[in-house]
Amino acid sequence: MVQKVLPQVVGNNLNLTVTKPKHMEMTMTNNNYIKRLFMFFLAVALFAAPGAVFAGVPDGVKKDLLEKGKKVYFKRCVWCHGVEGGGDGPSAERLYTRPRNFIQGTFKIRTTDSGELPMESDLIKTVKNGLQGSAMPAWGEFLSEDEIVAVVNFVKTLVQDRSFDDTEDEEVNNVITGIAADNGKGPLGDAPWAATKGPYHLGVPQEHIDAGKELFIKNKCMECHGGEGRGDGNPTMKDDWGFPIVAANWQECWNFRGARRDPFNPFNVARTISTGLNGSPMPNFREQMTGKERWQVAAFVNSLCPRKKIDPLTNKPVPDFLIQSVYTEGPVVPKIDDPSWQSSYTDHRIVPLSEETIENPMRHYIAMAGQITRGKRNFDPKTDNLWVSSRWSAEENAVYYLVEFDNRFLSTDPEYPDAVAIQWPGQLQDLFGAEKPYFIYGDSKKPVDVWKANFLAKDYNATNPPNEKGYQLDVTVQEFKGNGFDAISEKESEGKVEVVDSIFHQGRVKVMFKRSLTTEGADDVQIPSEQFIPVSFMQWAGWDKEHDEHMAISTWYYTILKPALPASLYYMPPIIAAVFICFQGWLVWMTKRTRKMYDEGKVQRDELPK
């Protein structure tokens, strides 16, 4: 009998605690046996050392919990994962990241080697934290610890093609803290930098990020993840079940399935590079990279994700509900690449802006969802969010909106072009208080004004290799008057909206709209400065043949054309300070005079009660 030690990862800090030993029968091949014996001795040798690792057997099914687990499963999980765990519950057909099919025992987010079953602790973490970017919510605050452990054990019994109780053919190797069975350059281990700072995990030394970028190129990560990591590399991938699958967009780390509600933590990426994602084309890279190198790639990948405040309830960035249009002296430069348009996507409250960009318009985060309310509904939008920045010029009497969004693949079909639109209330002057038109194309009483840019990329094909220069867009602008999603008409008056610059670059579309603040058109919005104006956004993915109300949409936001800085900003503070200095002088004079009067006996001090 060979004694095996079962490793178990506890918490996020990867401490290794050794639980009860498991007994294994000696029925494996000789070669395998020697290897395992060696592993065993290694395990014994490393027993005292922290962070040691052992090949082990899967966590068996805890049979006494199944009754309870079944109850939880059939109340909470069955709706997506199905009666037999085939990932075919009633919701499945309308979810783009389909619910996990448990039957094959293929689980993506693990700490074990590629192809192996997950540890029980991996599954518990998945249930507790949910899978960000999919419909799987975090159950940690909803179910009790006991219920989660029970339902995880029940889910193990839904695996038909393999068995968690099979100690002969199944093996699990912790590739995070442990030494991988055969193909690795060692465990992932701890990060090569001291520690990251705060919930945003800042402060990774630049040298590691740079090294990670080189490794990223060397290991051809861009073939799937695209030149800047937006997952725009390969449009033809399928998962093990034959469903289409796309690579992760690293610039939206809050949508990482394995984010574990800690989206900015580089560990999420380091773990994924070490374990691969079972069932998907993502392999592990342990043959190609040492633990340190995997951390460096993770540092680079992590540095691509803009830091935004994350809402702890929804696990998504908090939207910027007020889009501030910056006053521009003279005309606005209508070029996306111009220095006057550069600013960080990271929130300036998390990382302060640099000197050069401090006066530039900020990138506002606009959350998008499928239009699932009226007409033909869109359950699987291709865009998660937009970034909007704006400038306006009194001299030009014009406002500019730069709208950017990630879309992995653009359409090449002229019948279904990609498009993005800005929606305004058509008759701003008729709105009272918070009143607005209906957010999906207005209503019969309150029309909307929609500026829509339809575009196709020139010389583009989704299967092209990453193109550093990006693609120019063929843009057609349309202006609509909307009186409801089924009452949209193109305006008859001459169009005033222009798209002055646009590009599709490494998975990101950038479109710059321009319009004069005032127009002659009766259906056009007239844009005043220094007022809160409702505005919302729509987006169509031609790749998915989206059109009309089958689109992604935002709710109403506000925009304001900020005034120029008042001149009083420069002369008032010194004046007030000077007045205050005079007041101080008066105070000193008064106090001294009172003292003097006391001393000369002109005034009596207040008497203390005896």
Added chain:
Amino acid sequence: MNKNLVSFLVFVVGLAVFHNAIFPIFTPKEVGWILNRYVYFLLFVAYLIITHLLLRLSPPVSLKGLFVWSVGFYFYDYVLYPHIPWTLFITYMVMWSIGTFLYISQDPETFREFRAPIVKTIIGEYKLARIVVFTALPILVGFATYNTIYPSFQEPVELRTVHPAPPATTKVHGKTYPLESTNNPFRIDEQDNYKDSFPFLDADKHEYMKYVTEGGTIFFQNCHYCHGDQLNGLGMFSHVFNPTPANFIDPGTIAMLQEAFLFWRVSKGGPGLPNESTPWSSAMPPWEEHLKTEEIWKVILFEYWYTGWHPRTFGTEGSTSGGGE
């Protein structure tokens, strides 16, 4: 060493140690009866009092006043959780400052003691203090003026009525329903009898569970995007919409409403709301456009079964026991 300095150090160093080393211990993920932030705060106050008693420190009233005021500030800004909005914070701090002033001016002696260092600073007996204070204050005033004049814009606050008054009747799919007397046609039995039944598995055995299964199926094909897999209003699209989707687990939503009210809200959706409930931005579809009448009733039946709440009824006792799990 100067006893006042000792007292000051006891306060400042103690606060630094307590805040950085002990506070994290008392704010674990799962809050207990002992390990919580308020116990921590009491401990800190106890530490201050006990150290001062043991070391026989008796700082002047001005220092005591400073301690009292700072402890209040610390409580409202760091300890109290969740953090209160700044307007409320200012209100509380004004009250706390008044309280501190009352403490200082409790009798003429303490008040004079409190004034003494201030007067000495003003007339220049404390020379260094006067230089520092008289230079720093005008600069601060200048900066404050700059910040006040600097234009800043916050999105306007909008209020809305969550549960508007329902109409007397509603017409769905050509049939008119009086809201007061309409009941769910699928509520054929007492809901609590099916607490531990399984959807799908028991759908053939009990008609009630058949309806629950059908309602759940419709919910998870249409509603979970906003109202969430847990019916808590945190679905995968919920963060996009404003107003945020209703949380059915909350005792303030379906638990206090009649089923007929839900029927009206579900059928007519956002566009059917009155103006005070901001119909223009509600993403709730008028479900009569997508679902049949009986499907709407089954979804409502499912929502109550899943959350354990009972619909409010008139005539008998109101909303009784609720699970709200």
